[in-house]
Amino acid sequence: MRAVADRLRLRLGDAPLVRDREIAATYAVDASFWARPPVDFTVVRARDEADVVAVLDEAQAHGIPVVPQGARTALTGAACATEGSIVLNVEDLRGLDIDPVEGHARVGPGIVTAELKAAAAQVGLHYPPDPASVDSCTIGGNVATNAGGLCCIKYGVTADYVTSLEVVLPGGQRMRTGKRTAKGVAGYDLTGLVVGSEGTIGVVTSVLVRLVPAPDPALTALATFDSLDAAVRGVLALREDRHRPALLEFLDRASIAAIQAVGDFGFPTGCEAALLVQSDRAGHAAEDVDRYAATLAAAGATEIAVADNPSEADLLMRGRRMLNNALEAKGGRLAEDACVPVARLADFVRLGQDISARTGVEITLSGHGGDGNLHPSLFFDREDVDGWHRAEAALAELLRAALDLGGTITGEHGIGVQKRPYLVWELGEPELARQRAVKALFDPRGIMNPGKVF
Ligand SMILES: Cc1cc2nc3c(=O)[nH]c(=O)nc-3n(C[C@H](O)[C@H](O)[C@H](O)COP(=O)(O)OP(=O)(O)OC[C@H]3O[C@@H](n4cnc5c(N)ncnc54)[C@H](O)[C@@H]3O)c2cc1C
Structure with a gap:
């Protein structure tokens, strides 16, 4: 491994290499519970696109595995170092430029999702994707995993907002995909291929995302049910509402018990399921949540609380926000x-x-x-x-x-590492073989995040 670090030092100088082994070890794992650092790996914190190009050129020439990396919040092992790999962290690639007329933002992969949302809000625009890890995960990681989150029922997932990418391929070649205009149909959709590819094709160095007009602050209704079927009736009825909720979260009785074990978040004892529903429709949020509450009552909700201002809405969401901590505990x-x-x-x-x-x-x-x-x-x-x-x-x-x-x-x-054994169940051999062939077209030596997905 000394040879890999020495080679990279010759190309990049000392600065981007993380030499302290304890610090380097923190880059070797993601948020999957079993992640452990391998013995032999090198960490590079790229300063700019040129560093990414140099690393992928060197890695391709010598057949060294590369693990692209953002904030390491992946829950699947997708961002974990493997034996002999270069971990290529791109958190320092942080440009952010909003064009309100075109309604889009050019974003470096290291920008944290919440930063992009806050910057868009300052000019009256909205970047909807909303993973629960929004305060720590990066746009590059979101693109590579096609991240979703709490607001997908109305707004969709990351793929619905990415219109163009700049990607460095194995060997260091730069590729620009997609369109920078409101419309465009030139050739195959390689943006769609890279989104969700979990670092197995190339390293994303710049992302163009579509923004939408800012919604109103969300209002919330919380409903509890003494039967699972009634709760799911409520979900189905709300999906048919002419104005889709901005959020519709489900908690089963075991999740509610875990939350209530941490503190009293207002869930009645013995309830079978709970739903949280929100509207953020400009000028109509209050009328929407009242209508949603009536729909849930008709579906069989036993108790319903409706928040008619944003701070009460926030209070109703407290139990849901506590869920991850409650389950971790x-x-x-x-x-x-x-x-x-x-x-x-x-x-x-x-x-x-x-x-x-x-x-x-x-x-x-x-x-x-x-x-x-x-x-x-x-x-x-x-x-x-x-x-x-x-x-x-x-x-x-x-x-x-x-x-x-x-x-x-x-x-x-x-998929990462965790779900690799099950991928064939879903895709079947014919599709899996073609997916491998597509990867090989971009990555003939198989250096991009090997052992992940396939
Ligand atoms: C508490 C918690 C809550 C979460 N909630 C959600 C949720 O609601 N919805 C959801 O979708 N996910 C959720 N996640 C999972 C995770 O946050 C997402 O997958 C996120 O998109 C990962 O971003 P990251 O910056 O941490 O990427 P990393 O974990 O560093 O990397 C993830 C993958 O992306 C690749 N990658 C990263 N950057 C690049 C790049 N620039 N170019 C190419 N490949 C790259 C890596 O190789 C890896 O395969 C949650 C995680 C936690 C810990």
Whole structure:
């Protein structure tokens, strides 16, 4: 590995190399619970596009694996260093330039998502993608994982906003994809190929995103239910509303119990499910949440609270925001991701509860119910290797159940290392072979994030 670091030092100088091993180790892992640094890896914090070009040229020439990296919030192992790799961190590529007339922003991959949202808001515009990690994840990471989040039911995912990319390919060649105009149909959609490719094709060095007019501050309704079917009836009815909610989150009874174990967030004891719904429609949010509340009452909600101002709306969201901490507090956890057709949501939750009862693995099922996209958490004792294996076996059953219901093994977190064994279940061999062939076209030596996705 000394040879790799020495070679990079000759090309780049000392400055971008992270030499302190303890600091370097923090770059070697992402947020997946099992991530451990390998023995042999080199970390480069690129200062600019030229550094990225030099690293990918050197890596291609010598067949060295490269792990592109943003803020390391991936939950799948996608951003973890592998043995002998160069970790190429691009958090310092941070340009941000908004053009209000075209309604777009040119963004460096290292800009944190919340920074882009705040900058857009200052000129009356809105960048909608809203992963729960918004305060720490980067635009480059969001592009590479096609990140979703809480507001997809109305606004869609990252792919719906990316119109053009600058990408450095293995060997150091620069490629610009997509269009910089409001319309454009020239050739294949290579922007769409790179979005969601998890660093397996090239390194994104610049992103052009579409912005939309700023909405109003969101208002919220919180409804609780004593039956799962009633809650899912509510989800389906709200999806048919002429004005789609900006957020529609689902909590099952196990998630509610975990939240209430941390503090009293106002959920009644014994309730089976809860829904949080928001409107941010300019000039109409109050009328929308009142209508949503009536819809949920008709679906069978037992209790409904409606916030008629933004600070009350924020209070109603407190329990949902506490969810991740509450689940973390329970111990070892596989933080998972699957998506089913919305009409099959109740079936999916029930199957998850059955798997939990049968295997003895505690499972909570909550998340972006309005999209049919849940984040199951499967718990195990950190000291008990068998417990972890049981949780993984239960996860495999849960993913199979999602596929059998017509769903997918990942709604928004991606494949990474964690879900690699299951990808063939979803794609089948014919598509998987063609996906590998597409990767090989861009990355013939297989240096881009090897061992991830495929
Ligand atoms: C508490 C928590 C909540 C989360 N909530 C959500 C959520 O609601 N919705 C959601 O979708 N995700 C969520 N995530 C997952 C994660 O935040 C996203 O996948 C995010 O997009 C990763 O961004 P990052 O900057 O941390 O990228 P990293 O973790 O550093 O990298 C992720 C992937 O992108 C690649 N990559 C990064 N930058 C580049 C680049 N410039 N060029 C090419 N490839 C690159 C990496 O190689 C890796 O494959 C959550 C994570 C946590 C910890």
